[in-house]
Amino acid sequence: MSLPEEDLTCPVCCDIFTDPVLLSCSHSFCRACLKRCWDTGLRECPVCRKRASKYFPPSNLALKNVCEALLQTRRQSLAPTEDKMNCSLHGEKLKLFCQVDKQPICVVCQSSKLHKTHDCSPVEEAVLDCKDELALSLKTLQDKVDSLKRIQRTSADMSKYIKSQALETQRLIRIQFEQLHQVLCQEESARLAAVKKEEEEKIVGMKDKIKELSAELLSLTETIAVIQEQLKEDDMVMLKNFKATQDRGKSIVLGSDNMSGLLIDVTKHLCNLKYRVWEKMLEHIDYTPVTLDPNTAHPCLILSDNLTSLYYSKQPSSCPDNPERFHMSAEVVAMTPLGSGSHHWVVETGSNQDWLLGVASLSVPRNSEVSARPENGFWTLCFRDGEFRAMTSPPTPLTLSRTPKQIKVQLDYNKGTLSFFDPADNTVICAFTHTFTETLLPYFYTQSSHPLRIMPEKVLVTMLRQ
Structure with a gap:
């Protein structure tokens, strides 16, 4: 059974006994501590003041063995800590931190060729800086973990959605x-x-x-x-x-x-x-030159089964948070890429009082709300609050003699023109001129429950005779 540490402490130096001796009064002291006390001239016990009978008291071998065992145990437990605190090359205490090699060094290391030209800082300062960097790294990694978990949840939702999407498409x-x-x-x-x-x-x-x-x-x-x-x-x-x-x-x-x-x-x-x-x-058979892409539609937009009309609903549909989808505004693009040539389509606006029509660049952001302006990759005509506006920077108000029920959008990519017409009399409502360099997509926006509908076109069959 081990003794309490206070029983192994010298009453004079208050430290673990070193070469303990035993007086006749049964009190023990370090041999050196007892000699210093007796050098004053009084040969008595420093604790009980009883006069000592012998000038050279005997060693307390049992106590000495116990104290040496305790000190040995302490040295063994402190050795790794001391090794960690000292330089493995020079044995000196690690007091500096090399900013280039990102490791603690001693003063001898700092003078060596290896670190002589390197910037160094005290270990105390380096600890704070490194902790800040590690905390930042930890936050970055935690953000990545959160992002991966979110992607994992989205992936599971998308797997379910893909199955329902396939069944609905087959139907x-x-x-x-x-x-x-x-x-x-x-x-x-x-x-x-x-x-x-x-x-x-x-x-x-x-x-x-x-x-x-x-x-x-x-x-x-x-x-x-x-x-x-x-x-x-x-x-x-x-x-x-x-x-x-x-x-x-x-x-x-x-x-x-x-x-x-x-x-x-x-x-x-x-x-x-x-x-x-x-x-x-x-x-x-109906043929529409433009077909809406449901994978890009905002959750509040409801598309028809044949993907040619859309309207706004306050009850969002359950669709996955995929990157192609517009998340912030009630927008959708068609799946027809426009990168050259001439194209046109007619949209029936009917009773819809809140819409934007035109084209958008393929790279427009889908997860943030930006103004539908040319500098953001949008070329559109807007109808809101009973007024028509060409969405230039700033928007240009337009005066029309009557409100068209249909809008014809005509793009000549190579010539760099986008025009909007009233198909009833083919009058020009407005036109944009721009040198297009990126693939464009037909663009639609509405916050009205009245649908926008892409009109079908007549199919003409021409026979070529050799």
Whole structure:
């Protein structure tokens, strides 16, 4: 059982015993401490003042062994700390911090060639600076952890959304193909019915022709029989009946023996059948030059199933926080990249009283709110509070004789012009001139529950003849 440290402490120096001696009064002291006390002339115990019987008191070997064991234990526990505090090369205390090599050094190291030209600072100052840097690094790393956790949550949400997106897209594809199938079935039924109708008409015609031929054949047979009988009569009888018999033979007029056109007109039904069906299907198909990209739409924008119209809802939809999406404002772009050539599309604004239309650069920020101005990569026409404005810097008010229900947007990328028209009379509302260098996207904004709708265009089929 170990003794308390106070039992191993000299009453004179208040430190662990060094070479302890034992007096007759049972008190122990360091040999050197007791000698200093007795050098004053009084040979007595410094604690109880009892006179000592011996000038050279015996060593307290048991106490000495215990104290040496304690000191040894202390030295062993302090050795690593001392090693850490001292230079491994020179054994001197590490008092400086090299700013270049980012390590503590001693004064001898500072004078060496290795660190002589390096900036150094006291360890105390370096500790504060390094702690600040580590705290900053810790914050940066923690921010990265938070960002990764957020991305991880977003990724999980996106995985679920991708599944629902795929199911919804498949459903809409099936609906459109069902509509196409229905048109094809109706067209097939109509063409089969046309063949059946022609078959019935041709069969009725053939029956009439056969009936007509049978009547003619009967008449001719009877006339032949009469002539044959007359040839058998007496000459005078034959002569008396000659005129009547001859007139009867001449009165028979045969019908047309033209048999053309009686068969079914197969060519009419099969000639370029697939092409003519496809041409007929175009009457049931809409084509829009611009299609909205739902992956860029702000959560409060509701897009139609065919991605050609949008309106604002106060109830945001549950969609992932993907980088392409506009997060701050009710915006969406189309998926049609415009990097050259001429393009146009017509938007029906109807009763919508709050909208912006035009084009935006591919690189416009999606997670921050910026003004729709040319310097920010936007070229737009705005209608708000009953007023039209060209979104220049600053915006330019426009005076129109009437409020159009449709707006035509026309871009000539190579010439660097973007124009807005009233398609009713093709009058120019406003125009931008700019040297475009980046890919553009059709741009839409609204905070109205009344929809904006991209108008379909007529599809014209042109045959090229070699």
